[in-house]
Protein backbone atom coordinates (compact mmCIF):
# COMPACT_ATOMS: atom_id res chain seq x y z
CA UNK A 1 0.00 0.00 0.00
CA UNK A 2 1.60 3.24 -1.12
CA UNK A 3 1.24 5.88 1.55
CA UNK A 4 2.36 9.33 2.57
CA UNK A 5 3.14 9.88 6.25
CA UNK A 6 2.80 13.12 8.16
CA UNK A 7 4.19 13.14 11.67
CA UNK A 8 2.82 15.85 13.96
CA UNK A 9 4.65 16.81 17.16
CA UNK A 10 7.75 15.20 18.62
CA UNK A 11 6.53 11.60 18.87
CA UNK A 12 4.84 11.90 15.47
CA UNK A 13 8.03 13.14 13.80
CA UNK A 14 10.26 10.51 15.38
CA UNK A 15 7.86 7.69 14.55
CA UNK A 16 7.48 8.88 10.99
CA UNK A 17 11.24 8.94 10.60
CA UNK A 18 11.52 5.42 12.11
CA UNK A 19 8.88 4.19 9.65
CA UNK A 20 10.60 5.80 6.67
CA UNK A 21 13.95 4.31 7.73
CA UNK A 22 12.49 0.82 8.15
CA UNK A 23 10.77 0.99 4.76
CA UNK A 24 14.00 2.12 3.12
CA UNK A 25 16.20 -0.44 4.89
CA UNK A 26 13.89 -3.29 3.86
CA UNK A 27 13.68 -2.00 0.28
CA UNK A 28 9.85 -1.93 0.41
CA UNK A 29 9.17 1.49 -1.08
CA UNK A 30 5.64 1.62 0.37
CA UNK A 31 6.28 5.03 1.93
CA UNK A 32 6.21 7.57 -0.86
CA UNK A 33 6.56 10.68 1.24
CA UNK A 34 7.33 11.60 4.85
CA UNK A 35 6.86 15.02 6.41
CA UNK A 36 7.31 16.08 10.05
CA UNK A 37 5.24 19.03 11.28
CA UNK A 38 5.92 20.69 14.63
CA UNK A 39 5.61 23.96 16.51
CA UNK A 40 8.97 23.28 18.21
CA UNK A 41 11.92 24.09 15.98
CA UNK A 42 14.43 22.04 18.00
CA UNK A 43 12.39 18.84 17.58
CA UNK A 44 12.48 19.22 13.81
CA UNK A 45 16.21 19.86 13.66
CA UNK A 46 17.08 16.35 14.79
CA UNK A 47 15.11 14.73 11.93
CA UNK A 48 16.38 13.82 8.47
CA UNK A 49 12.95 13.75 6.74
CA UNK A 50 11.21 16.83 5.28
CA UNK A 51 9.98 19.23 7.95
CA UNK A 52 7.48 22.06 8.36
CA UNK A 53 7.45 24.50 11.28
CA UNK A 54 3.99 25.74 12.28
CA UNK A 55 2.80 28.35 14.76
CA UNK A 56 5.84 30.56 14.51
CA UNK A 57 3.73 33.70 14.93
CA UNK A 58 2.20 32.31 18.15
CA UNK A 59 4.95 30.34 19.86
CA UNK A 60 8.08 31.42 18.03
CA UNK A 61 9.40 27.90 17.47
CA UNK A 62 9.17 26.88 21.15
CA UNK A 63 6.32 24.35 21.03
CA UNK A 64 2.94 24.59 22.76
CA UNK A 65 3.98 23.00 26.07
CA UNK A 66 1.27 20.36 26.24
CA UNK A 67 -1.58 22.78 25.48
CA UNK A 68 -3.51 20.86 22.87
CA UNK A 69 -6.07 23.59 22.25
CA UNK A 70 -3.18 25.82 21.25
CA UNK A 71 -1.82 22.90 19.21
CA UNK A 72 -5.13 22.75 17.33
CA UNK A 73 -5.17 26.50 16.81
CA UNK A 74 -1.66 26.79 15.40
CA UNK A 75 -2.33 23.91 13.03
CA UNK A 76 -5.56 25.54 11.92
CA UNK A 77 -3.77 28.80 11.21
CA UNK A 78 -0.91 27.20 9.28
CA UNK A 79 -2.71 24.39 7.48
CA UNK A 80 -2.09 26.13 4.17
CA UNK A 81 1.64 25.92 4.66
CA UNK A 82 1.49 22.19 5.48
CA UNK A 83 -0.77 21.50 2.49
CA UNK A 84 1.60 23.43 0.25
CA UNK A 85 4.49 21.23 1.31
CA UNK A 86 2.45 18.08 0.74
CA UNK A 87 1.40 19.08 -2.77
CA UNK A 88 4.30 17.39 -4.52
CA UNK A 89 4.28 14.37 -2.19
CA UNK A 90 0.66 13.19 -2.39
CA UNK A 91 0.67 12.08 -6.01
CA UNK A 92 -1.90 10.00 -7.91
CA UNK A 93 -0.21 6.76 -6.90
CA UNK A 94 -0.73 7.30 -3.15
CA UNK A 95 -3.40 4.94 -1.75
CA UNK A 96 -3.60 6.39 1.73
CA UNK A 97 -2.33 9.07 4.08
CA UNK A 98 -1.28 8.43 7.67
CA UNK A 99 -1.16 11.26 10.19
CA UNK A 100 1.10 10.10 13.02
CA UNK A 101 1.09 11.63 16.51
CA UNK A 102 1.55 11.08 20.23
CA UNK A 103 -1.92 11.87 21.59
CA UNK A 104 -0.86 13.01 25.07
CA UNK A 105 1.11 16.16 24.24
CA UNK A 106 0.14 19.47 22.65
CA UNK A 107 1.21 19.90 19.04
CA UNK A 108 0.46 16.34 17.90
CA UNK A 109 -2.59 15.87 20.11
CA UNK A 110 -4.27 19.09 18.99
CA UNK A 111 -2.80 19.37 15.51
CA UNK A 112 -3.33 15.84 14.18
CA UNK A 113 -7.17 15.94 14.19
CA UNK A 114 -7.16 19.34 12.47
CA UNK A 115 -4.82 18.04 9.80
CA UNK A 116 -6.78 14.81 9.32
CA UNK A 117 -9.98 16.78 8.77
CA UNK A 118 -8.32 19.07 6.26
CA UNK A 119 -6.67 16.20 4.35
CA UNK A 120 -9.95 14.26 4.22
CA UNK A 121 -11.64 17.34 2.80
CA UNK A 122 -9.06 17.72 0.03
CA UNK A 123 -8.02 14.18 -0.95
CA UNK A 124 -10.15 11.26 -2.11
CA UNK A 125 -7.90 8.57 -0.65
CA UNK A 126 -8.40 7.29 2.93
CA UNK A 127 -6.86 9.36 5.68
CA UNK A 128 -5.77 7.33 8.71
CA UNK A 129 -4.38 8.34 12.06
CA UNK A 130 -1.60 6.45 13.80
CA UNK A 131 -1.93 7.58 17.39
CA UNK A 132 0.19 6.82 20.46
CA UNK A 133 -1.71 6.54 23.75
CA UNK A 134 0.14 7.81 26.82
CA UNK A 135 1.23 5.12 29.28
CA UNK A 136 -0.80 4.62 32.48
CA UNK A 137 1.85 6.34 34.60
CA UNK A 138 1.80 9.54 32.56
CA UNK A 139 -0.06 12.40 34.27
CA UNK A 140 -3.67 13.59 34.08
CA UNK A 141 -2.93 16.23 31.45
CA UNK A 142 -1.64 13.58 29.04
CA UNK A 143 -4.68 11.37 29.59
CA UNK A 144 -7.11 14.26 29.13
CA UNK A 145 -5.31 15.48 26.00
CA UNK A 146 -5.29 12.00 24.52
CA UNK A 147 -8.99 11.49 25.26
CA UNK A 148 -9.97 14.72 23.53
CA UNK A 149 -7.67 14.11 20.60
CA UNK A 150 -8.94 10.57 20.13
CA UNK A 151 -12.53 11.70 20.24
CA UNK A 152 -11.93 14.02 17.30
CA UNK A 153 -9.69 11.61 15.40
CA UNK A 154 -12.31 8.88 15.54
CA UNK A 155 -14.79 11.28 14.01
CA UNK A 156 -12.51 12.65 11.30
CA UNK A 157 -10.21 9.78 10.24
CA UNK A 158 -11.13 6.76 8.16
CA UNK A 159 -9.60 4.71 10.96
CA UNK A 160 -7.34 5.35 13.93
CA UNK A 161 -4.62 2.77 14.49
CA UNK A 162 -3.72 2.95 18.16
CA UNK A 163 -0.45 2.08 19.80
CA UNK A 164 -0.25 1.99 23.57
CA UNK A 165 3.10 3.08 24.99
CA UNK A 166 2.43 0.52 27.75
CA UNK A 167 2.36 -2.32 25.22
CA UNK A 168 6.16 -2.41 25.14
CA UNK A 169 8.37 -2.33 28.15
CA UNK A 170 11.93 -1.67 27.26
CA UNK A 171 15.05 -2.22 29.31
CA UNK A 172 16.55 0.98 27.85
CA UNK A 173 18.32 3.04 30.49
CA UNK A 174 16.70 6.36 29.61
CA UNK A 175 13.25 7.53 28.52
CA UNK A 176 14.75 8.45 25.14
CA UNK A 177 16.17 4.95 24.66
CA UNK A 178 12.87 3.38 25.67
CA UNK A 179 10.99 5.56 23.17
CA UNK A 180 13.47 4.72 20.43
CA UNK A 181 12.95 1.00 21.06
CA UNK A 182 9.15 1.45 21.03
CA UNK A 183 9.37 3.48 17.83
CA UNK A 184 11.43 0.78 16.14
CA UNK A 185 8.93 -1.89 17.21
CA UNK A 186 6.01 0.18 15.88
CA UNK A 187 7.87 0.97 12.66
CA UNK A 188 8.51 -2.72 12.04
CA UNK A 189 4.87 -3.71 12.55
CA UNK A 190 3.26 -0.86 10.68
CA UNK A 191 5.98 -0.95 8.01
CA UNK A 192 5.29 -4.63 7.34
CA UNK A 193 1.55 -4.02 7.17
CA UNK A 194 1.98 -1.24 4.62
CA UNK A 195 4.47 -3.24 2.56
CA UNK A 196 2.33 -6.38 2.68
CA UNK A 197 -0.41 -4.46 0.94
CA UNK A 198 1.86 -3.73 -2.01
CA UNK A 199 0.94 -5.56 -5.20
CA UNK A 200 3.93 -7.64 -6.22
CA UNK A 201 4.09 -8.85 -9.79
CA UNK A 202 4.24 -12.54 -10.58
CA UNK A 203 3.12 -13.95 -7.25
CA UNK A 204 0.11 -16.04 -6.33
CA UNK A 205 -3.42 -15.08 -5.47
CA UNK A 206 -2.90 -15.72 -1.79
CA UNK A 207 -0.74 -12.60 -1.49
CA UNK A 208 -2.39 -9.76 0.40
CA UNK A 209 -3.08 -6.59 -1.58
CA UNK A 210 -3.76 -3.03 -0.53
CA UNK A 211 -7.54 -3.29 -0.99
CA UNK A 212 -7.60 -5.94 1.77
CA UNK A 213 -5.82 -3.60 4.15
CA UNK A 214 -8.11 -0.71 3.20
CA UNK A 215 -11.28 -2.84 3.48
CA UNK A 216 -10.26 -4.13 6.89
CA UNK A 217 -9.60 -0.61 8.20
CA UNK A 218 -12.97 0.47 6.81
CA UNK A 219 -14.93 -1.75 9.20
CA UNK A 220 -14.08 0.04 12.44
CA UNK A 221 -13.21 3.33 14.11
CA UNK A 222 -10.22 2.13 16.09
CA UNK A 223 -7.70 -0.46 14.98
CA UNK A 224 -4.83 -2.32 16.63
CA UNK A 225 -2.00 -4.32 15.16
CA UNK A 226 -0.58 -7.58 16.52
CA UNK A 227 2.78 -9.08 15.60
CA UNK A 228 4.92 -12.09 16.42
CA UNK A 229 7.61 -14.09 14.63
CA UNK A 230 9.39 -17.42 15.02
CA UNK A 231 12.20 -19.40 13.39
CA UNK A 232 10.83 -21.45 10.50
CA UNK A 233 11.75 -24.60 8.64
CA UNK A 234 12.49 -24.42 4.90
CA UNK A 235 9.66 -26.85 4.23
CA UNK A 236 6.14 -25.43 4.52
CA UNK A 237 4.69 -28.79 5.68
CA UNK A 238 6.75 -28.46 8.86
CA UNK A 239 5.52 -24.93 9.54
CA UNK A 240 1.80 -25.50 10.13
CA UNK A 241 2.14 -25.54 13.91
CA UNK A 242 4.57 -22.61 13.86
CA UNK A 243 2.11 -20.56 11.79
CA UNK A 244 -0.70 -21.29 14.26
CA UNK A 245 1.38 -20.53 17.34
CA UNK A 246 2.83 -17.34 15.84
CA UNK A 247 -0.63 -16.08 14.88
CA UNK A 248 -1.92 -16.87 18.40
CA UNK A 249 1.01 -15.02 19.93
CA UNK A 250 0.42 -12.01 17.66
CA UNK A 251 -3.22 -11.91 18.74
CA UNK A 252 -2.90 -12.74 22.44
CA UNK A 253 0.32 -11.07 23.54
CA UNK A 254 1.60 -9.01 20.64
CA UNK A 255 -1.02 -6.34 19.95
CA UNK A 256 -0.32 -2.62 19.93
CA UNK A 257 -3.30 -2.21 22.27
CA UNK A 258 -3.19 -4.83 25.02
CA UNK A 259 -6.47 -6.75 25.43
CA UNK A 260 -7.73 -5.82 21.97
CA UNK A 261 -9.29 -9.06 20.85
CA UNK A 262 -12.90 -8.66 19.84
CA UNK A 263 -13.02 -6.93 16.49
CA UNK A 264 -15.46 -6.14 13.71
CA UNK A 265 -12.98 -7.21 11.04
CA UNK A 266 -9.45 -8.54 10.89
CA UNK A 267 -6.64 -9.26 8.47
CA UNK A 268 -4.04 -11.95 9.09
CA UNK A 269 -0.83 -11.69 7.10
CA UNK A 270 1.79 -14.44 7.27
CA UNK A 271 5.17 -13.23 6.07
CA UNK A 272 8.13 -15.39 5.11
CA UNK A 273 9.70 -17.23 2.18
CA UNK A 274 6.88 -18.34 -0.14
CA UNK A 275 8.03 -21.99 -0.03
CA UNK A 276 8.00 -21.92 3.78
CA UNK A 277 4.46 -20.59 4.19
CA UNK A 278 1.97 -23.45 4.64
CA UNK A 279 -1.40 -22.74 2.96
CA UNK A 280 -3.14 -25.06 5.39
CA UNK A 281 -1.52 -23.31 8.33
CA UNK A 282 -2.56 -19.85 7.11
CA UNK A 283 -6.16 -20.96 6.65
CA UNK A 284 -6.24 -22.62 10.07
CA UNK A 285 -4.76 -19.53 11.69
CA UNK A 286 -7.28 -17.35 9.86
CA UNK A 287 -10.13 -19.44 11.28
CA UNK A 288 -8.58 -19.20 14.75
CA UNK A 289 -8.60 -15.37 14.42
CA UNK A 290 -12.24 -15.60 13.33
CA UNK A 291 -13.15 -17.67 16.41
CA UNK A 292 -11.19 -15.53 18.85
CA UNK A 293 -12.31 -12.12 17.59
CA UNK A 294 -15.92 -13.08 16.95
CA UNK A 295 -15.66 -11.44 13.54
CA UNK A 296 -16.96 -13.03 10.38
CA UNK A 297 -14.85 -10.73 8.26
CA UNK A 298 -11.37 -12.11 8.70
CA UNK A 299 -9.19 -11.90 5.65
CA UNK A 300 -5.97 -13.88 5.36
CA UNK A 301 -2.98 -13.95 3.04
CA UNK A 302 0.75 -14.14 2.57
CA UNK A 303 3.52 -11.66 2.21
CA UNK A 304 6.64 -13.00 0.49
CA UNK A 305 9.67 -11.90 2.47
CA UNK A 306 13.24 -13.15 2.27
CA UNK A 307 13.67 -14.25 5.87
CA UNK A 308 14.50 -17.42 7.84
CA UNK A 309 11.55 -16.62 10.08
CA UNK A 310 7.79 -16.66 9.75
CA UNK A 311 5.97 -13.60 11.00
CA UNK A 312 2.28 -13.12 11.70
CA UNK A 313 0.64 -9.72 11.56
CA UNK A 314 -2.94 -9.32 12.72
CA UNK A 315 -4.76 -6.10 11.94
CA UNK A 316 -7.85 -5.78 14.14
CA UNK A 317 -10.45 -3.23 13.20
CA UNK A 318 -13.21 -2.04 15.53
CA UNK A 319 -11.48 -2.67 18.87
CA UNK A 320 -13.10 0.20 20.79
CA UNK A 321 -14.76 -2.21 23.20
CA UNK A 322 -11.49 -3.58 24.63
CA UNK A 323 -10.78 -3.39 28.38
CA UNK A 324 -7.75 -1.15 27.85
CA UNK A 325 -9.82 1.30 25.77
CA UNK A 326 -12.54 1.48 28.40
CA UNK A 327 -10.03 1.93 31.20
CA UNK A 328 -8.23 4.64 29.21
CA UNK A 329 -11.46 6.51 28.38
CA UNK A 330 -12.52 6.40 32.04
CA UNK A 331 -9.20 7.94 33.12
CA UNK A 332 -9.31 10.50 30.33
CA UNK A 333 -12.83 11.51 31.38
CA UNK A 334 -11.81 11.88 35.04
CA UNK A 335 -8.68 13.81 34.08
CA UNK A 336 -10.73 16.03 31.81
CA UNK A 337 -13.08 16.91 34.65
CA UNK A 338 -10.11 17.89 36.81
CA UNK A 339 -8.74 20.26 34.18
CA UNK A 340 -9.39 23.98 34.73
CA UNK A 341 -12.29 25.39 32.68
CA UNK A 342 -11.12 26.26 29.21
CA UNK A 343 -11.26 29.91 28.25
CA UNK A 344 -10.84 29.09 24.59
CA UNK A 345 -13.24 30.12 21.88
CA UNK A 346 -16.32 27.89 22.31
CA UNK A 347 -16.13 27.11 18.61
CA UNK A 348 -12.63 25.70 19.13
CA UNK A 349 -11.82 22.14 18.27
CA UNK A 350 -12.23 20.59 21.70
CA UNK A 351 -15.07 20.91 24.12
CA UNK A 352 -14.76 19.41 27.55
CA UNK A 353 -18.21 17.90 27.75
CA UNK A 354 -17.71 16.01 24.51
CA UNK A 355 -15.89 13.22 26.24
CA UNK A 356 -18.98 12.17 28.12
CA UNK A 357 -20.58 10.71 25.04
CA UNK A 358 -17.53 9.05 23.58
CA UNK A 359 -18.39 5.65 22.15
Ligand SMILES: Nc1nc2c(ncn2[C@@H]2O[C@H](COP(=O)(O)OP(=O)(O)OP(=O)(O)O)[C@@H](O)[C@H]2O)c(=O)[nH]1
Pocket residue numbers: 008009010011012014015039040063064065066067101102103104105106107108109132133134135138142165179180182183
Ligand atom coordinates in the same frame (compact mmCIF):
# COMPACT_ATOMS: atom_id res chain seq x y z
N1 LIG B 1 6.13 5.98 21.33
C1 LIG B 1 6.60 7.21 21.58
N2 LIG B 1 5.91 8.04 22.37
C2 LIG B 1 6.43 9.26 22.60
C3 LIG B 1 7.66 9.69 22.05
N3 LIG B 1 7.90 10.97 22.46
C4 LIG B 1 6.84 11.31 23.22
N4 LIG B 1 5.96 10.30 23.31
C5 LIG B 1 4.64 10.30 23.97
O1 LIG B 1 3.87 11.29 23.31
C6 LIG B 1 3.20 12.15 24.23
C7 LIG B 1 3.75 13.56 24.16
O2 LIG B 1 3.75 13.96 22.88
P1 LIG B 1 4.95 14.76 22.20
O3 LIG B 1 4.98 14.25 20.82
O4 LIG B 1 6.20 14.73 22.99
O5 LIG B 1 4.37 16.23 22.29
P2 LIG B 1 4.14 17.26 21.12
O6 LIG B 1 3.03 16.79 20.27
O7 LIG B 1 5.46 17.53 20.45
O8 LIG B 1 3.59 18.54 21.86
P3 LIG B 1 4.33 19.73 22.65
O9 LIG B 1 5.64 19.18 23.10
O10 LIG B 1 3.40 20.01 23.77
O11 LIG B 1 4.44 20.84 21.68
C8 LIG B 1 3.44 11.55 25.57
O12 LIG B 1 2.32 10.75 25.90
C9 LIG B 1 4.69 10.70 25.41
O13 LIG B 1 4.68 9.59 26.24
C10 LIG B 1 8.37 8.79 21.21
O14 LIG B 1 9.44 9.05 20.66
N5 LIG B 1 7.77 7.56 21.01
